[in-house]
Amino acid sequence: MREHGDQDLPARLSLDAAACLTIRRPDAGCEACAAICPAQAIGIDTRAVEIDHDLCTGCARCVASCPTGALDLPGVRPSHDALSATLECSRVAKADRAEGAQIVPCLGGVSAARLLGLLAAGASVTLVDRGWCADCSSGGCAQPWADTVQSVASDLAHLGRAAGHLLVIDAPLPFDRAQPAPPPSRPRQQGYSRRQLFRRLTTPPPAPDRSRVTTAQPFAGKVDAPALLARRENLRTLHGAGDLPAEFFPALAVTGEPDLRLAASLCPTRALTLYEEASADRLVFDAAQCLDCGDCEVAGGLALHRRGQGSHTGPETLISRAMAECPQCLRRYAPSEGQRICDGCHKDNDLAAAAFGLMRRKQVPYGA
Amino acid sequence: MTKWGMVIDLDKCTGCQACTTACAMENNTLPGENWQDVLFYHEGTYPTAKLTWLPRPCMQCENPSCVTVCPTRATYKDMDAGGIVFVDWNKCIGCKYCMIACPYGVRFYADEQPVVEPDVRDVFPGEGQLWAPPYQSPESDARRGIGIQPKGVVSKCTFCYHKVSQAPEGVADLDEDNPETKEYVPACVRTCPPKARYFGDLDNPESEVNRLIADQRGVRLRDHTGNRPQVYYLGSGADVPAYNPPSDS
Numbered sequence: 383m384r385e386h387g388d389q390d391l392p393a394r395l396s397l398d399a400a401a402c403l404t405i406r407r408p409d410a411g412c413e414a415c416a417a418i419c420p421a422q423a424i425g426i427d428t429r430a431v432e433i434d435h436d437l438c439t440g441c442a443r444c445v446a447s448c449p450t451g452a453l454d455l456p457g458v459r460p461s462h463d464a465l466s467a468t469l470e471c472s473r474v475a476k477a478d479r480a481e482g483a484q485i486v487p488c489l490g491g492v493s494a495a496r497l498l499g500l501l502a503a504g505a506s507v508t509l510v511d512r513g514w515c516a517d518c519s520s521g522g523c524a525q526p527w528a529d530t531v532q533s534v535a536s537d538l539a540h541l542g543r544a545a546g547h548l549l550v551i552d553a554p555l556p557f558d559r560a561q562p563a564p565p566p567s568r569p570r571q572q573g574y575s576r577r578q579l580f581r582r583l584t585t586p587p588p589a590p591d592r593s594r595v596t597t598a599q600p601f602a603g604k605v606d607a608p609a610l611l612a613r614r615e616n617l618r619t620l621h622g623a624g625d626l627p628a629e630f631f632p633a634l635a636v637t638g639e640p641d642l643r644l645a646a647s648l649c650p651t652r653a654l655t656l657y658e659e660a661s662a663d664r665l666v667f668d669a670a671q672c673l674d675c676g677d678c679e680v681a682g683g684l685a686l687h688r689r690g691q692g693s694h695t696g697p698e699t700l701i702s703r704a705m706a707e708c709p710q711c712l713r714r715y716a717p718s719e720g721q722r723i724c725d726g727c728h729k730d731n732d733l734a735a736a737a738f739g740l741m742r743r744k745q746v747p748y749g750a
Numbered sequence: 751m752t753k754w755g756m757v758i759d760l761d762k763c764t765g766c767q768a769c770t771t772a773c774a775m776e777n778n779t780l781p782g783e784n785w786q787d788v789l790f791y792h793e794g795t796y797p798t799a800k801l802t803w804l805p806r807p808c809m810q811c812e813n814p815s816c817v818t819v820c821p822t823r824a825t826y827k828d829m830d831a832g833g834i835v836f837v838d839w840n841k842c843i844g845c846k847y848c849m850i851a852c853p854y855g856v857r858f859y860a861d862e863q864p865v866v867e868p869d870v871r872d873v874f875p876g877e878g879q880l881w882a883p884p885y886q887s888p889e890s891d892a893r894r895g896i897g898i899q900p901k902g903v904v905s906k907c908t909f910c911y912h913k914v915s916q917a918p919e920g921v922a923d924l925d926e927d928n929p930e931t932k933e934y935v936p937a938c939v940r941t942c943p944p945k946a947r948y949f950g951d952l953d954n955p956e957s958e959v960n961r962l963i964a965d966q967r968g969v970r971l972r973d974h975t976g977n978r979p980q981v982y983y984l985g986s987g988a989d990v991p992a993y994n995p996p997s998d999s
Contacts, residue, residue, distance in 0.1 A: 733806070734789045736972060737804050738791070738802050741760060741985045741986060
């Protein structure tokens with residue numbers, strides 16, 4: 383807990399490993415949090431995300447950038463009870479703040495899920511732009527919130543809601559009236575002392591925990607996506623009764639005969655799941671959990687579209703493939719029409735039939 | 751040069767599966783993987799159904815299609831070893847192309863096998879060696895696919911190369927009844943109770959296998975594929991005779 387401004391901001395960033403793409407699915411190559419962190423406090427290693435809490439300034443921009451919602455900074459949750467929420471940057475001095483404003487460490491750190499949550503709770507949200515984000519070390523660009531606000535605004539537009547519920551107000555203040563930027567608790571180290579250098583050379587770096595990952599199950603880990611599920615819930619609340627339009631979520635079209643098991647295991651989240659039932663294999667697609675990564679297209683016969691059509695009711699069965707148990711070898715196989723035994727047993731039977739057909743041929747007398 | 755070949759007399763074979771058991775014990779094959787087995791095959795329907803069986807080792811083809819398709823050249827035909835087809839477990843990547851290409855279905859991959867009880871994959875979890883057999887043959891040669899099969903590779907019959915290769919140079923036949931050669935006979939041949947199997951050098955005109963093939967018109971299976979097996983079958987197509995319902999008169 384660090385004193386910051388006049389509000390206590392618990393700057394302890396927490397990571398939900400079950401929802402982190404880098405930890406569960408290193409092949410996805412997600413580096414969103416490390417790329418956006420203005421303090422370079424996040425390091426990406428194989429199956430590991432290292433957060434240097436001493437360098438973290440608590441701006442929460444990584445929270446907004448995480449595609450699955452794995453990162454969380456508990457203190458920056460704006461309260462839901464107010465009917466109108468005005469969000470102000472923590473660097474605005476107390477005297478300059480809008481009345482009743484809630485303080486967030488950085489406007490760029492408010493995630494889309496938070497904004498939607500506030501809107502779903504019935505509040506109208508206002509972000510106050512003080513015009514100094516480009517100069518601030520946390521912001522780094524003129525409008526760090528632009529992507530988040532744009533995605534939420536487009537969701538609102540699809541819902542037919544007035545854009546007035548989500549406003550960005552320009553209220554520029556001179557940058558010299560800003561409070562000092564939140565300092566990291568320990569400055570970034572430029573070099574090593576001799577003692578530190580030798581200690582670093584002699585102690586082996588801590589190995590990341592790979593005990594739960596085996597080469598036999600490289601894709602075993604499915605990533606939770608709390609941010610995506612929360613988005614669906616919030617959209618449902620905002621939409622009211624009836625089914626959600628499917629255009630909020632990506633859509634998957636079946637164009638051929640995909641490898642169901644491959645498609646399900648390639649999907650990093652639980653958007654594609656394979657259910658193996660007694661008489662059929664069902665590939666179930668939950669559009670709300672789809673990250674739009676396109677990995678499943680590798681399995682062939684699947685085409686990903688950015689936006690769906692029609693209405694979204696929840697997880698739906700994409701493909702159902704009849705399966706049967708081979709009476710000869712008891713293995714599950716996908717029968718084609720009229721097929722009674724699996725391909726392997728058919729090959730064996732065929733060989734035996736051919737052999738005895740050969741044997742029963744009329745024998746040509748020797749020497750004829 | 752030696753060219754090992756096998757002759758199987760289907761009229762003598764009783765389908766007792768002693769060869770299958772002997773092979774499994776000799777080569778420590780994984781449970782559910784039978785490098786040599788007896789296919790049971792029935793045709794017709796009751797009451798005129800016929801049951802026949804076919805012992806099936808690897809045919810050690812002269813022109814093996816499994817070798818042609820192997821992307822890593824892990825499987826190869828060793829002419830210096832009597833023309834036996836081996837799998838180099840150090841090179842095999844487990845792509846299973848050879849299993850598709852083989853017209854006889856005599857190549858094995860643990861995951862492809864029917865689940866035997868108990869499922870080996872549950873009993874022996876983990877990496878590397880799939881199981882620890884109670885008796886382990888001392889022979890081990892990963893380059894020829896002899897020994898305990900590691901995970902993720904294809905395995906196949908080696909004509910008991912670890913025994914056959916010990917035979918004296920230029921021997922025409924490996925006969926289990928001949929005390930001089932009986933230690934070098936492949937396990938399935940040595941154990942066959944009705945002596946339905948013969949093993950010898952196909953390149954030696956004096957050998958018993960050549961005489962049998964010539965006299966009894968030995969045939970090779972699936973010859974139209976051009977694989978030219980080194981395993982020949984004899985027989986008249988005998989089977990368990992169909993049931994003849996008694997006539998009313």
